[in-house]
Amino acid sequence: MNAVFPGSFDPITSGHMDVLTRAAKIFDHVTLTVMHNARKQGRHLFTLEERMDILREATTHLPNVRVDTFGGLLVDYMARQEPGSVILRGLRAVSDYEYELQIAHLNRQIGDAETVFIMAATRWSFVSSSMVREIASYGGDVSEMVPRASAAALRRKHADVYAEREAEKEEQKQAQQREQPGR
Ligand code: ADP
Numbered sequence: 001m002n003a004v005f006p007g008s009f010d011p012i013t014s015g016h017m018d019v020l021t022r023a024a025k026i027f028d029h030v031t032l033t034v035m036h037n038a039r040k041q042g043r044h045l046f047t048l049e050e051r052m053d054i055l056r057e058a059t060t061h062l063p064n065v066r067v068d069t070f071g072g073l074l075v076d077y078m079a080r081q082e083p084g085s086v087i088l089r090g091l092r093a094v095s096d097y098e099y100e101l102q103i104a105h106l107n108r109q110i111g112d113a114e115t116v117f118i119m120a121a122t123r124w125s126f127v128s129s130s131m132v133r134e135i136a137s138y139g140g141d142v143s144e145m146v147p148r149a150s151a152a153a154l155r156r157k158h159a160d161v162y163a164e165r166e167a168e169k170e171e172q173k174q175a176q177q178r179e180q181p182g183r
Pocket of ligand 1: 091
């Protein structure tokens with residue numbers, strides 16, 4: 001049995017990676033499909049190509065995972081590209097459940113597509129791509145919350161902010177050393 005893990009992955013987080021890694025042990029093959037919508041193009045931090053590059057880099061150690069993209073209805077993708085596969089989604093909290101329940105029912109109704117859920121590990125249940133983007137936009141440390149490929153891409157995207165923050169930290173350190181020369 002194969003699975004398709006669809007999402008925006010803007011960028012992929014440790015929560016996504018946890019669901020993916022566990023799914024890769026259960027299913028024969030897992031396809032990570034970046035769903036894109038021309039109307040939402042400008043709303044992402046990373047371009048489609050950047051997101052796919054990050055996904056490829058983050059999953060090189062998972063031989064039964066491949067990366068794909070599709071712009072359109074997920075059920076059309078399932079029927080055309082992945083007949084017989086199930087849709088894989090992650091569930092973090094009750095807040096995810098209502099939305100996911102609706103989408104899963106609709107996908108079964110309009111495309112006879114089955115959805116399988118994997119519960120997020122509690123450790124990552126508070127992590128979302130949007131929070132990670134927010135923290136990184138201020139130069140905060142997100143290295144615990146995302147795979148290395150995403151952290152490096154976020155640093156490149158916000159290189160000026162990270163450089164400024166590091167310079168500030170260095171200045172603070174030097175000021176402290178001037179005040180307490182023994183430390
Ligand atoms: P979408 O825009 O379709 O919600 P996302 O990239 O945000 O795409 O998420 C894709 C899937 O991964 C969704 O099922 C979402 O619930 C799940 N997911 C997101 N963050 C986490 C996390 N921290 N742990 C587990 N699953 C997650």
